[in-house]
Amino acid sequence: MSSLYLAAGLAGRTASLTSSAIRDLLALTARDDVISLAGGLPATDLIPIDRIAAAAEAVVRRPDAVQYCETSGHRTLRSVIAAREAHARGGVPVPVESVIVTHGSQQALTLLAQALIDPGAPVVVDEPAYTGALQVFSIAEARIESIPITDTGMDTDELERRLTAGLRPAVVHTVANFHNPRGVTMSEQRRRHLAALADRYGFWVIEDDPYGEICFDAMESGIEAPPLPIACHSDRVIRLSSASKILAPTLRVGWFVAPLGVCAAVELLKQGADLCGSSMTQLMAAEMLADTTWLDAHLTVLRREYGARATALTSALAAEFGARLTVSRPEGGMFAWASFRDGTDSSELLDSALDHGVAFVPGSAFASAAQYRHSLRLSFAGSTPSVLKEAVRRLGTAHSASARVL
Amino acid sequence: MSSLYLAAGLAGRTASLTSSAIRDLLALTARDDVISLAGGLPATDLIPIDRIAAAAEAVVRRPDAVQYCETSGHRTLRSVIAAREAHARGGVPVPVESVIVTHGSQQALTLLAQALIDPGAPVVVDEPAYTGALQVFSIAEARIESIPITDTGMDTDELERRLTAGLRPAVVHTVANFHNPRGVTMSEQRRRHLAALADRYGFWVIEDDPYGEICFDAMESGIEAPPLPIACHSDRVIRLSSASKILAPTLRVGWFVAPLGVCAAVELLKQGADLCGSSMTQLMAAEMLADTTWLDAHLTVLRREYGARATALTSALAAEFGARLTVSRPEGGMFAWASFRDGTDSSELLDSALDHGVAFVPGSAFASAAQYRHSLRLSFAGSTPSVLKEAVRRLGTAHSASARVL
Structure with a gap:
């Protein structure tokens, strides 16, 4: 933010805010001549536009679809989510009252931070971390x-060692399934361990799960579905998810499942924040999530296509860079994580890459303590296999050009 | 909030929040046997459902209608709002960059409070005040x-006297057109005076204008349109409005127009708060707001119908209560404000009123300093004239019953 924009009269804490590096990068990479592997957007060509149009047509004339809705979310959607969540937890019943619908899961994170974190309180995040979470906890003035x-x-x-040494976090935030940006999935043993630590030390776990449903085809690759949610092992777990990655971001439908005390506090904060969400997009989401025959078929397509894209990207990277680059092997989600072993600085490479028509996010964007200077996050979700191959070819050219300059 | 719900581990500031009295009242009055004049909802029967369905049909298959959109709002909608705002300001150009779209204007208030108010800073509000603003400023820990x-x-x-005596507010919030709950409109002289005070003392004015377009028919009643916005008289004015009252709450489309420094700060906060709004509902709003032939006809219907309902309510109150009740004479908006002159306590009357099948909001809900024990806010927007007459009949019965008990 240039100093030109720092008008007098802003609150003190506002003046120190900085924009998410990724959001700024997205603006730079909106150029037609750049293949962007930088974004966290789901594939536009796989968004079920016809089904969304049918859902809109089905609900829009209902009087309860055009008025204000309950702050906690439309009851119909909360019921559908509660049933899906019970299924995800292996059949443990989930009361409707424990589900709060938010304006995307980013709003859930923000309101939970307001509800659970006093300024200066310690909050534990993954290293590397989801940048949206870093931004929220920074606005909440967490340590x-x-x-x-x-x-x-x-x-x-390591967390247990830090707790033993005296760390007392208000919240531990983690992306347990198909981590953004690292791509890994937390093992069942660690889920149980984290839950036990939450019970023993009395912190909240925010189990942030936007990608859990995008698990690639087990048949082809020997991949197993993720273990049961952390929430199955402790009552101190708040589980977040969203319709953005499996249906469409435009619905702005996210949610969390939490103990009633947390739900009541967030509901009060949401009254102040925006009164309520859109009853229309919530009813559309409910319609699609409850149409399990259609949804299962749609998820099968998503998983197969995203899996093919992940393979296309990682194969092309291996062919282009060989041993100079280690690349994660995604089993789900939208991202691969790669690290140069030849000393390449990913932030410096980005300038050359943009010149050659390809974009990624440098590892430093996800850093809170470590720097990840040699790492980068690549999204395979939004591009077809042939476009991904071309993107990697450009990245190789940019890398050669950048190496020559050095 | 019962103590049962106050789970351990909530942030300190959260534990002291209380629910908006109006929101709680809305839950009580959702009963079929209660005629509710309590809500701030626009008339469901006047929401243009067919036009909304056509707008959904027109935009939903556009790729940019289903993805994430820019944090500041879809460019198409921002342009339409900038043009309408320029017209409202008597032709002064309004740059697109000075318009930020929010998730209803309640989110605009919340983000502006975060951007402009440090904890403990003084904020000036109307007395009586819009309860949503009181809630936002309370969450922001303003004085x-x-x-x-x-x-x-x-x-x-009076404001000038307080400023002269040393008051230095960060923000002055006012509803200048068809005030909620008082129903009055700020004169041009006072608009100019407030703007001059803002320039002299360096505070921000939040000119909150959800109802300005709902100005009753001048032909029938000799009503004049409201004066030009306060924003015409100073650069320190941030003007808020919304599509909720003229199109539909379900769009969750609000906006504000402000200097670029304020826009930049709020955009950063909105990134953290929810990333962005719904591109679909924003494009739907743009489609309808840009269809001026249709919109003008729709606004004509709204103004005529709301005007007829206002007259039906105030006439019925005059017939039922005579000199025992003074009633405002609404010239626009959705609310009448009434005050008992016979000592009736409106909070006590509410219990009896609910027993007799009618609801209103007691004046105390809008109080920050004064108490308004004898006053009440009545919304005429959501009920037809015949239902309003029945509501007043029930209120009269409740008043008689309540008086007998006393």
Whole structure:
């Protein structure tokens, strides 16, 4: 933000805010001549536009679809989500009252931060972390502590050492399934361990799960579905998800499932924040999520296509860079994580990459303590396999050009 | 909020929040046997459902209608709003960049409070005040100061006396057109005075204008349109409005127009709060607001119908209560304000009223300093004239029953 924009009369805390590096990058990469692997957007060509249009047509003339709705969300949608959540938890019943619908799961994060975090309180995040969470906790004036992610998720042994040494977080935030940006999934053992630590030390776990449903085809690759949610192992877990990645971002339908005390506090904050969500888009989401025959077929297509795109990207990276680049092997979600072993600085590479018509997010965007100077996040979701191959070819050219300059 | 719900581990500031009395009342009055004059909802029977369905049909298959949109709002909608705002300001150009679209104007209030108000800073509100604003400023931990409303709007002479005595507010919030709950409109002289005070003392004015377009028919009643916006007289004015009252609440489309420094700060806060709004409902709103032939005809119907309902309510109140009740004479908007002159306590009357099948909001809900024990807000918007007459008949019975008990 240029100083030109820092008008007099802004609140003190506002003046220190900075824009998410990714959001700024998205503006730069909206050019037609750039293939962007930078965004966190689902594939536009896989958004079920006809089904969405049918859902709009089905609900829009209902009087309860055009008025204000309940702050906690339209009852119909909350019931559908509660039933799906019970299924995801292996059949444990989930009361409708424990589901709160929010304006995307980003709003859930913001309101939970307001409800649970006093200024200065410690909050534990993944290292590397989802940038949207870093931004929310920074606005909440939390003291951010990070715990490294390994191939089996957040290192709960390290967390336990820090707790033993005196760390008392208000909240631990983690993306347990198909991590953004690392791509890994937390093991069942670590889920149980994290839940036990939450019970013992009395912190809240925010289990942020936007990608859990996008699990690639087990038949082809020997991939197993993620373990049961962390929420199955403790009452101190608040589980977040969203319709943005499996239906469409435009619905702005996210939700969380939490103990009633947390739901009541967030409902009060949401009254002040925006009164309520859109009854129309909530009823549209309910219509589609309840149409399980259609939804199952749609998810099958998403999983197969995203899996094919992930394979196309990682194969092309292996062919282009060989041993100079280590690349994660995504089993779901939207992202691959890669790290140069030849000393390449990913932030410096980005300038050259944009010149050659390809964009990614440098690892530094996800850093709270470590720097990830040699790493980058690549989204395979939004491009077809042939476009991904071309993107990697451009990245290779940019890397060669950048290396020559060095 | 019962203590049962106050789970351990909530942030300190959360534990002291209380629900809006109106929101709680709305839950009580959702019963079929109660005629509710309590809500702030626009008339469901006047929401243009067919036009909304056509707008959905027109936009929903556009790729940019289903993805994430820009944090500041879809460019198409921002352009339409900028053009309408320029017209409202008597032809002064309004740059697109000075328009930010929010999730209803309640979100605009919340984000502006975050951007402009440090905890403990003084904020001036109308007395009586819009309860949603009181809630937002309370969450922002502002020190709330109130200035009485008279028949020509906020008493700016009293404000000037307080400023001279040392009051230094960060923000002055006022509803200048068809005030909620008082129904009055600020005179041009007071608009100019408030703008001059903002320039002299360096505070921001939030000119909250959800009802300005609902101005009753001048032909029938000699009513004049409201004066030009306060924003015409100073650059320190942030003007808020919304599509909720003229199109439909379900769109969740609100907006504000402000200097670029304020827009930039709020855009950063909105990134953290919810990333962006719904591109679909924003494009639907743009489609309808740009269809001026249809919109003008629709507004004509709204103004005529709301005007007829206002007259039906105030006439019935005069017939039922005579000199025992003074009633405002609404010239626009959705509310009448009434005050008992016979000592009736409106909070006590509410219990009896609910027993007799009619609801209103007691004056105390709008109080920050004064108490308004004898006053009540009645919404005429949501009921037809015959239902309003029945509501007043029930109110009369409740008043008699309540008086007998006393």
